[in-house]
Amino acid sequence: MIDLFTKFDPVIALRESLLESGQTDPFNLVMEKVESPTVAICNGKRTILLGTYNYMGMTFDPDVIAAGKQALDEFGSGTTGSRVLNGTYVGHRACEEALKDFYAMDHAMVFSTGYQANLGVISTLAGKEDYIVLDIDSHASIYDGCALGNAQIVPFRHNDIDALEKRLKRIPEGAGKLVVLEGVYSMLGDIAPLKEMVAVAKANGAMVLVDEAHSMGFIGEHGRGVAEAQGIIDDVDFIIGTFSKSVGTVGGFCVSNHPKFEILRLVCRPYVFTASLPPSVVATAATSIRKLMHSADKRAHLWENSKRLHAGLRQLGFTLGTDEPQSAIIAVIMPDLETGAAMWGALLNEGLYVNLARPPATPANMTLLRCSLCALHSEEQVGEILGMFAAAGRATGCID
Numbered sequence: 001m002i003d004l005f006t007k008f009d010p011v012i013a014l015r016e017s018l019l020e021s022g023q024t025d026p027f028n029l030v031m032e033k034v035e036s037p038t039v040a041i042c043n044g045k046r047t048i049l050l051g052t053y054n055y056m057g058m059t060f061d062p063d064v065i066a067a068g069k070q071a072l073d074e075f076g077s078g079t080t081g082s083r084v085l086n087g088t089y090v091g092h093r094a095c096e097e098a099l100k101d102f103y104a105m106d107h108a109m110v111f112s113t114g115y116q117a118n119l120g121v122i123s124t125l126a127g128k129e130d131y132i133v134l135d136i137d138s139h140a141s142i143y144d145g146c147a148l149g150n151a152q153i154v155p156f157r158h159n160d161i162d163a164l165e166k167r168l169k170r171i172p173e174g175a176g177k178l179v180v181l182e183g184v185y186s187m188l189g190d191i192a193p194l195k196e197m198v199a200v201a202k203a204n205g206a207m208v209l210v211d212e213a214h215s216m217g218f219i220g221e222h223g224r225g226v227a228e229a230q231g232i233i234d235d236v237d238f239i240i241g242t243f244s245k246s247v248g249t250v251g252g253f254c255v256s257n258h259p260k261f262e263i264l265r266l267v268c269r270p271y272v273f274t275a276s277l278p279p280s281v282v283a284t285a286a287t288s289i290r291k292l293m294h295s296a297d298k299r300a301h302l303w304e305n306s307k308r309l310h311a312g313l314r315q316l317g318f319t320l321g322t323d324e325p326q327s328a329i330i331a332v333i334m335p336d337l338e339t340g341a342a343m344w345g346a347l348l349n350e351g352l353y354v355n356l357a358r359p360p361a362t363p364a365n366m367t368l369l370r371c372s373l374c375a376l377h378s379e380e381q382v383g384e385i386l387g388m389f390a391a392a393g394r395a396t397g398c399i400d
C-alpha cells in the first residue's frame with residue numbers, strides 16, 4: 001500500500017519545526033468565549049480581535065440575533081434539503097429580496113457559502129469552448145470554480161490592466177469570455193482598478209464577474225462594493241458575495257441583472273446538490289443586509305479606524321501591503337514564516353489576535369500578519385492595538 005499521506009510530509013515537518021520552539025499553533029486557536037465583535041477570551045485571556053472578517057460588527061446586533069432566534073423557533077434548526085427540492089423556505093426568498101434591494105439588481109441567488117457561489121457560478125457559466133480570464137491573485141474559491149468547470153483558464157498579472165487587455169485580445173474570435181475580478185484582494189487589502197478593467201473587458205466582448213466579498217457593507221456609498229465606489233456597478237454582469245464577512249453569518253450569493261439569470265438555479269451543481277442554509281442563518285443574513293443599507297456612520301468610522309491603524313503601524317516602522325489604506329484589511333509584511341509566527345505569538349501574548357497568512361493563500365510567497373478592522377473597534381482599541389504591535393515588534397526584533 002502507498003500511504004497517500006506521504007505527499008503531506010513537507011507540511012507536517014514545517015508545522016513540527018514551528019511548534020518545537022514552543023510557539024502556540026497559529027492555525028489552531030480556540031476562542032473560549034466571544035464577548036463582542038471585537039473582544040474574545042483566548043487561552044483564558046481578554047483578546048482584541050483584529051483578524052476576523054466582521055467588518056461591520058453585525059454578529060451581536062440585537063435585531064440580527066432576534067431574527068435568528070425567531071426563525072429557529074418557527075422553522076426549526078435546518079431545512080434538510082436542497083434549494084430545488086424542500087430547501088427553499090420563505091426566509092430564503094426574503095434573503096434574496098434583501099440582496100436585490102441592497103444591490104438594486106433584478107436577481108439574487110443564495111448559496112450555502114461564498115466558496116460555493118464562486119464554485120457554482122464560475123464553473124456553470126464558462127463552458128468547454130469558453131475562456132476565463134482572471135487576476136493571478138484570485139481567491140482559492142475562484143480557482144476552484146475554474147477547476148470544477150472545463151473552460152480555458154487565462155491568468156494575468158495582478159491588477160495589470162494592459163496584461164488583461166493583451167490576454168483578452170489573444171482569445172480566438174467567437175469564443176465566450178468571462179473576466180473574473182475581485183473588488184478588494186484579501187491578502188494585501190488592495191483594491192482593483194475595476195473601472196479601467198471593466199471597460200477593457202467590455203471593449204473586448206467579455207462578461208464580467210466581480211467578487212466583492214471583502215468590500216460589501218463597507219466600500220461604496222451604499223456599501224455595494226468597489227464597483228459602486230468606482231461608478232461602474234451597472235457594467236458588471238455578476239457580483240459574488242458572502243455572508244461570512246460584513247453580513248456576520250455564513251452563506252454566499254450572486255446578484256445580476258441578466259435576464260436569463262434564474263436558469264442557474266437548475267443547472268448550477270453547487271447550488272442544486274447541497275442542502276440550503278438553515279432558516280436562522282438566512283433570517284440573520286436578511287436582517288443584517290437590510291441594516292447595512294443604512295450604515296453610513298459605521299462605514300465612516302471604519303475608514304477612520306483603517307486610516308489610524310495604517311498610519312500608526314507605518315510610524316512604528318512596519319512594512320505594509322499598501323502605501324495607503326484601501327480597505328478594512330491592513331497587511332503587515334513579515335520577512336519569513338518563523339518571524340511571522342513569533343510575532344503572531346507575541347501579539348497573542350499581548351492580547352491581540354491577527355491572522356497569520358502564508359502561501360498558498362498569499363501572493364509572492366509572502367508571510368503576512370493580516371489585520372482586519374471592525375466598525376465597532378473604538379478609537380481607544382486602535383490605540384491599544386498599536387501599543388501591542390510596538391511591544392511585540394520590539395520583543396521579536398521586527399522593529400527597533
Ligand SMILES: Cc1ncc(COP(=O)(O)O)c(C=O)c1O
Pocket residue numbers: 113114115116118139141182186211213214242243244250251252
Ligand atoms: C474573495 C473571497 N471570495 C470568496 C470567499 C468565500 O467566502 P465564504 O467564507 O462565504 O465561503 C472568500 C473567503 O475568504 C474570499 O476571500
